[in-house]
Amino acid sequence: MSLWRGGHDDPELERLAAVAGAASAEAAVAIEAADPVPPQAPVDLTAAAFFDVDNTIMMGASIFHFARGLAARKFFTNSDLLKFTLQQVLFRVGGKETADGIKSSREQALSFVAGHTVDELIDLGEEIFDELMADKIWPGTRALAQMHLDAGQRVWLVTATPVELATIIARRLGLTGALGTVAESAEGVFTGKLVGEMLHGPAKAHAVRSLAAREGLDLRRCTAYSDSSNDVPMLSVVGTAVAVNPDGTLREVARKRGWEIRDFRTGRKAAKIGVPSVLGAGALAGAVAAGLAYRKRLV
Template sequence: MSRFSRRADRVAVERAELAGEASAEAAATLALDEPPIAAGADLTAAAFFDVDNTMMVGASIFHYARGLAARKYFTSSDLLKFASRQLRFRLRGAENLAVVGTARQEALSFVAGRSVDEIIRLGEEIYDETMADKIYPGTRAMAQRHLDAGQRVWLVTATPVELAQLIAQRLGLTGALGTVAESVDGIYTGALVGEMLHGRAKAAAVRAMAAREGLDLRRCTAYSDSINDLPMLSAVGTAVAVNPDSELRDVARQRGWQIRDFRTSRKPAVRIGVPSVLGVGAVGGAVLAGAAVRRRFRG
């Protein structure tokens, strides 16, 4: 590995850690109202669920973007452009950092100066219109079993933290870890905190939440459909592959992980929402939808 590659990898790790810490802090800031701790609650175990194609059919950010397009926040051609770029990243098997930077800049220019409250309000409307009927009953039932056992349940997703918290609230879960973008005085600055919550950043967010909540990661469970979430799945004691892609299915079989499939079709191409193949290139799509946290973070 060249000196440049080592430096780039080190920077990527640092940004992932920053994104994870920011996500855990945002989750605490936006914490949902929880009932008093019940007798017999299991305080050192928890469950972490990916959202796209794990808890929800398709990509939540794409459903949200469609809602924004319907409200003339941007055009359908813009939506297709983002979807095409993200799919291209996945098919290449590697991310073009220059293009990623361009995608991020395009999205940041869109959200800069917009109100956090406005995006939250739109998120509530769009969830009820286009997302509520896309929750997998089987995955929702698994989350409920953790709740019934006295454990807390968090969503962990590249989706903006505000939207992720809304989904968690609608499902009756503890909360959510998501991508965080900076806001000052309730207005987007146009800057991400760290990086999109993806890959290593998800694992960092889970570790940060475990440290905050006193969880024993060996007693925690993680659920995902994607090989991109291997760092998160490997960070806990129990991993479950839900509606897995072919790479994750192979790893799950090798490691003896449970595999659950709630899809009516086994063909990945028919999954709703092409951008569910999120790679790092989806930073633009995530920020485009308006990730923000109510307080100011410095990245």
């Protein structure tokens, strides 16, 4: 296995990705220390499982479900929601990332939270999860996560969704926590700035590697799951990569590299799909989600 070492071609984008990944891992360690999740079995201290969220563990895009909830609460208009949706689609499928594209996507993400309090976002996230997300969880992927938990391994979500919302999703599913996009807050209010960039593409790989370095994880014993070719960097840093509900490009990559493929869109029950090698590769880790306990205060 060759571990992914690269990232963006643009040095500035690579720097931002590294900053975002380190911030997400730092937040994960902080929240684990502040509010640890009791393990269900003896803890394996050198392995971890990392799950992408959108279309991997949840049907559709979590940030879009959240945006729908905010629109229903008159945070912005349905027209604004449509524009946001189109820009997110272009961001996911538009191909090579550019500095302008990253900047535009960052500005869209910030438009949701700038000027609002952290507590407000958390309260709304709890409500919106119940209303629009709880019934969107893929049972098959949820079963894979539970297998890791039952084996005494910790499980993190890794997503571009704001870390506060990602942590809510993780905790509602009984997972350890989440690595997500970290936004600055001062005096409990979001400043309109991100720490680095959104946790997307190479930034996810940086977050996983940073967390592994902090917690003494053996990445060769870790497992990662995703539906998107954007997450090939993250999938490439671990010992076992699993393509879940993969897009066409990821399916091709998975076939070429010998990665496992699990597709729950066909209606097959998770119980009918054997995954001995997934658990054999290991998975746990050490720090929980990025953000609820992470309050960056500006001086």
